[in-house]
Amino acid sequence: MGIVLFLVDNSASMNQRAYSGTHLLDIAKTAVENFVKIRSRDPASRQDRYMLVTYDSPPFCFKSGWRESHVVFSTELKNMIASGLSNMSDALQRAFDLLNLHRLQSGIDNYGQGRNPLYLEPAVVVAITDGGRSTSENIGIDGSSSQLCGNELTKEGFRWDQRLFMLHLQYPGFSTSSQEPTGESDSNLSQLCEMTGGRYYLVTSSKHLNQSLESLVQKLQPGVVLQFEKMPASGFIAQNIPENISTFGIRDSPVPMEIDSDRRTPTMDLFRYSNGGNEFTGSGEGTTASPTTTTWEKCRGMIYVRPSKAAPPGGHWPIPESYWPDTNAQTLVPRSVHPGILFSCEDSPPLVIDKLPFDKYELEASPLTRHILERKLPQACWKVFIAGSGKTADSVYPFGYLKPSSNLQCVNLLVMPYNYVIALPLLDDLVQKYKMKPARGWKQEFDKYLAAIPPYYYQPLRNALRLMGAPSGIMPENLAGGLSAGVVGYLKKLKKQAQSEGSKMIAEIASKPTRNDKGQALGSDGLPTKEVK
Secondary structure: EEEEEEEEOOOOOOOOOOOOEEEEEHHHHHHHHHHHHHHHHHHHHHHHHEEEEEEOOOOOEEEEEOOOOOOHHHHHHHHHOOOOOHHHHHHHHHHHHHHOOOOHHOOOOOOOOOOOOOOOOEEEEEHHHHOOOOOOOOOOOOOOOOOOOOHHHHOOOOOOOOEEEEEEEEEOOOOOOOOOOOOOHHHHHHHHHHOOOOOEEEOOHHHHHHHHHHHHHHOOOOEEEEEEEEEOOOOOOOOOOOOOOOOOOOOOOOOOOHHHHHOOOOOOOOOOOOOOEEEEEOOOOOOOOOOOOOOOHEEEEEEEEEOOOOOOOOOOOOOOOOOOOOOOOOOOOOEOOOOOOEEOOOOEOOOOOOOOOOOEEEEEOHHHHHHHHHHHOOOOEEEEOOOOOOOOOOOOOEEEEEEEOOOOOOOEEEEEEOOHHHHHHHHHHHHHHOOOOHHHHHHHHHHHHHHHHHHHHHHHHHHHHHOOOOOOOOOOOOOOOOOOOOHHHHHHHHHHHHHHHHHHHHHHHHHHEEOOOOOEEEEOOOOOOOOOO
């Protein structure tokens, strides 16, 4: 899976006793230990890294980080004591700062170059708290309290492959009856978890705790969180579509093709689905009436990221940025943590061509996936867009589509070349009509297409053309798809600064003394030492 960071509230209020006589902090420790045991049943857990952070002030809050062993993790968990104040907001931000320590150095976020779901470092933060009154007025992860270099590149203090799950301990102090105890959920904490794509659990008994842990472990799937929203009725201004392309962006001659397999590189001819000659209407035969709720029109959901041996490490195509790159920019536009995916509810057939790769990601179950599957139209696709990704406000084009699987068990997001409704027919002509020797008219149309797509799509397109066996001269060599010189210099400066700050933080964590369960600092021999005040 990746990284599991436990954020344990060790403020003084965690000294409260439950009706069983156990301190809340001890219940939290047991929860961490049981989580690790449950998770160990899955062979994938061998790749997990566990971290431990508390509400203490830095660097003492970092009990186990990037370089500490599991032995250190277990020792620090055992020796944890409850004292001090409760400042959940700062504690959460420090936890995410620890997770984000190396991201700028590795370039995993690919700022300004589109977002690649396969570039990820999946992590979950499991926060365990009694929900006691915080010393900070607002509880959030907006990044305002972050001390991490480069955090200004993302509007929020976390990343799209990081989720927050919270165990809110509300054990009663005494047993009132034989019935299960109840508690009062905290809507603010619940919204905080939902904002990251995670979940809030209200825990009032040992039974609830075990059920919550089992549920939480099941949600440890690698992926990234996206924000889906139905496109407004006005949509975008109509695009200029070639005459030989139908209103759905494909040619009219139907040739069946299966794209529901795990392969990301099709091996058959152009899929030209026409539903037996009948156009899609969006309410065709077999459609099941959807519930009256409209939560599917705007919801947050994760796409599962499962690397394929056939695909390059970063995938074939990015999800576009929400702005057009400025070649003279000196800095980058801050991005929202979750890409805003607009989907059109106008049904269109799936479109792929021989040897042109695409990326396919399964959506986790959500109101949107339920609505799409209830329609029972396995060949109906909904185009997806990113507002602001085009060169102008009225030239935003689809970068892929949502499609239910043929067995109607799940919904997939297929990521294609930007404005694929134009690109794929052109590339099909290149192969089928011109036999890789295009005429001048084709080159002119292809140049128009290249001028209307974000420059960071140039290199993925070159790679795709190479896979198709196209000659190297198809794309002009002078097309630069990189960042401006100013932005490159800006990122290099941030990377160097992040490396220095990261090394400093790791050194501080490593040098802090280990403490026993009485709060005494321990020496290398494991015995309490006399601290200099």
